Amino acid sequence: MTVSRVVNGTGYVSDETRERVLVAVKEMNYRRNGLARNLKRQRTETVGLVLGDISNPYSTEIANAVRESLSARGYSLFICISEQSEKEDIMAFESLVDHNVDGIIVATRSNTAGDERLTNIADSNLPLVVVGRDFRHDSVDSISADNFTGGFDATQHLVDLDHRRIGFIGAAYENRGSLKRLQGYLKALETHGIDVDERLITGRTETVSDVPGYSTEKIGYEGMKRLLSLPNRPTAVFARNDFTAVGAMTATKEAGLLIPQDIAIVGFDDTPLAIHTVPPLTTVRQPMRLQGQLAAEMLLRRIGGDEFLTTQERVLDCELIVRGSTVA
Amino acid sequence: MTVSRVVNGTGYVSDETRERVLVAVKEMNYRRNGLARNLKRQRTETVGLVLGDISNPYSTEIANAVRESLSARGYSLFICISEQSEKEDIMAFESLVDHNVDGIIVATRSNTAGDERLTNIADSNLPLVVVGRDFRHDSVDSISADNFTGGFDATQHLVDLDHRRIGFIGAAYENRGSLKRLQGYLKALETHGIDVDERLITGRTETVSDVPGYSTEKIGYEGMKRLLSLPNRPTAVFARNDFTAVGAMTATKEAGLLIPQDIAIVGFDDTPLAIHTVPPLTTVRQPMRLQGQLAAEMLLRRIGGDEFLTTQERVLDCELIVRGSTVA
DNA sequence: TGATACTAAGTTATCGTTAACTCATCAACA
DNA sequence: TGTTGATGAGTTAACGATAACTTAGTATCA
Numbered sequence: 001m002t003v004s005r006v007v008n009g010t011g012y013v014s015d016e017t018r019e020r021v022l023v024a025v026k027e028m029n030y031r032r033n034g035l036a037r038n039l040k041r042q043r044t045e046t047v048g049l050v051l052g053d054i055s056n057p058y059s060t061e062i063a064n065a066v067r068e069s070l071s072a073r074g075y076s077l078f079i080c081i082s083e084q085s086e087k088e089d090i091m092a093f094e095s096l097v098d099h100n101v102d103g104i105i106v107a108t109r110s111n112t113a114g115d116e117r118l119t120n121i122a123d124s125n126l127p128l129v130v131v132g133r134d135f136r137h138d139s140v141d142s143i144s145a146d147n148f149t150g151g152f153d154a155t156q157h158l159v160d161l162d163h164r165r166i167g168f169i170g171a172a173y174e175n176r177g178s179l180k181r182l183q184g185y186l187k188a189l190e191t192h193g194i195d196v197d198e199r200l201i202t203g204r205t206e207t208v209s210d211v212p213g214y215s216t217e218k219i220g221y222e223g224m225k226r227l228l229s230l231p232n233r234p235t236a237v238f239a240r241n242d243f244t245a246v247g248a249m250t251a252t253k254e255a256g257l258l259i260p261q262d263i264a265i266v267g268f269d270d271t272p273l274a275i276h277t278v279p280p281l282t283t284v285r286q287p288m289r290l291q292g293q294l295a296a297e298m299l300l301r302r303i304g305g306d307e308f309l310t311t312q313e314r315v316l317d318c319e320l321i322v323r324g325s326t327v328a
Numbered sequence: 329m330t331v332s333r334v335v336n337g338t339g340y341v342s343d344e345t346r347e348r349v350l351v352a353v354k355e356m357n358y359r360r361n362g363l364a365r366n367l368k369r370q371r372t373e374t375v376g377l378v379l380g381d382i383s384n385p386y387s388t389e390i391a392n393a394v395r396e397s398l399s400a401r402g403y404s405l406f407i408c409i410s411e412q413s414e415k416e417d418i419m420a421f422e423s424l425v426d427h428n429v430d431g432i433i434v435a436t437r438s439n440t441a442g443d444e445r446l447t448n449i450a451d452s453n454l455p456l457v458v459v460g461r462d463f464r465h466d467s468v469d470s471i472s473a474d475n476f477t478g479g480f481d482a483t484q485h486l487v488d489l490d491h492r493r494i495g496f497i498g499a500a501y502e503n504r505g506s507l508k509r510l511q512g513y514l515k516a517l518e519t520h521g522i523d524v525d526e527r528l529i530t531g532r533t534e535t536v537s538d539v540p541g542y543s544t545e546k547i548g549y550e551g552m553k554r555l556l557s558l559p560n561r562p563t564a565v566f567a568r569n570d571f572t573a574v575g576a577m578t579a580t581k582e583a584g585l586l587i588p589q590d591i592a593i594v595g596f597d598d599t600p601l602a603i604h605t606v607p608p609l610t611t612v613r614q615p616m617r618l619q620g621q622l623a624a625e626m627l628l629r630r631i632g633g634d635e636f637l638t639t640q641e642r643v644l645d646c647e648l649i650v651r652g653s654t655v656a
Numbered sequence: 657t658g659a660t661a662c663t664a665a666g667t668t669a670t671c672g673t674t675a676a677c678t679c680a681t682c683a684a685c686a
Numbered sequence: 687t688g689t690t691g692a693t694g695a696g697t698t699a700a701c702g703a704t705a706a707c708t709t710a711g712t713a714t715c716a
Contacts, residue, residue: 034426036702098362364672
């Protein structure tokens, strides 16, 4: 007990005793056992973050922002990767719950089994926040970018530039419905009375199914090639993210076409590389850091707070950044 | 005890009892407490990975490979980010040790305070593996890419193309000595009897000191601008990594110079974007996944194995990938 | 002088598991 | 019939910390 007091700096310990303890600690190379401590104290001052694809700047920016906000409040962060499969999502949740983290931030894509497990976890009163994921629960806060409006704005921008045949690259079959950016694209076309041509919507196929859960350069490259091979090819494409857009640019150039004269291209995310493409990429910026920061704050509010808090759901605005890939 | 047997599927339990336990488990929403379990069992089946900059593909590829290898063996992975500062390194170590992980893989850059703490940890017999980090200890395995030879090869490639004024971009002041790629560059120049011109070696400055620990597009961009403003500008540059190279390419194009005719550029890492630059980037590929995989295997060997294992130190070959940024 | 409060350190019980042990039952077999 | 071994389940004692309580000495003040 006295050792505990010295190590934690709590309670009354005389200088002499403290000194003796510290000497012994150093001598015996003593270190308090965190597990036992956490078990007794019923909290770990640790938060878990579950990320889908860690290779995506979206994830990494969120992670950095989360870490900063948390460490400012004395919490550590453990990140788990789930390559976007239900099984791995759940494994990540389990291992975090097993380590009794004080709360979990989930930034993977929705899936039924995962959502079910999340519901259990939320029911058990473990503080939970979801980022960019569809999930509803009385005691779970959620935060996301307005991908729908972002997709709408990107497409509208192309329409404003008089494009009528506008392709979409990066639709994976399994998430047609949940992909807000695609929905925004469809809505924009509808708003402007442009018929949807299914052949202009492309995405991950079996041939590139070995890639991570998000949309990559490869998907952009192959998707663009397919679009360009159409008899009536598009004059513009909206790529689901910047990586996909970069791949699409490569395919476009290889085909000897000019950007933006022959094909205009819009990306999404405004990753650092967007200003370095040739021409620089028009893209939709989403506030990644802010999402991470808010997620951390919301979680800490639940961790510190009372059990019956109002559910928060924040949708953050995106911003269209116009560059050379759409306007010469 | 019987519940423990049912939950873990160990020992003798009659079907009837098992059934009753399972019903009760479901009814009471029982979940075994991982902390208590780990405390008793003295192992967690969890491994920690400390990454420097999580935004770097180098880190993320390693993380993915580590995760795959570990999960195949039933271990979970907790990733901690340390933005390359001693303090954060140590905080990451502490929190992992506090959670009694079974081993730690460290992939941050060396620093004295961190190394000291690592030594303590290794002394306490916690299995440890370092990746791409200078660190020596009897019971710590290490793995890295041959950055020196990679840097040498990259530079030699430029020399072979008759370049004599070759710049280096991405040297940070604090790691001049430990930056193997820079050492390889210097050695190559020396080997070919080319005098080193300090003005051709550039890197992070105060003006861009707000960036993460690794070298970014911004550093490449600003570094290249500085090099181009020299009275006797280089005809080729070796950038410390692909991001830096991309930034350098942008600056070169802005100056109205042609790549590779006016300036040849070599990067390092062969990140996915290297084939998408214009022209495609000549770069040095390092086996990132293999590093992660081997790190995981080495760690598991120590975790499972006997206390007195030989120290392993592996240095993996890099490969020069020649593309359009050096050869038209 | 006695009540009060502060200081210092020891004792007990508990966090929630599980390893190891005990005990009882029952079947098989020599 | 007694020995052996498999089966089933309960008991005990840790794992290593700390909250809460107790004890005791000393200082403070009315």
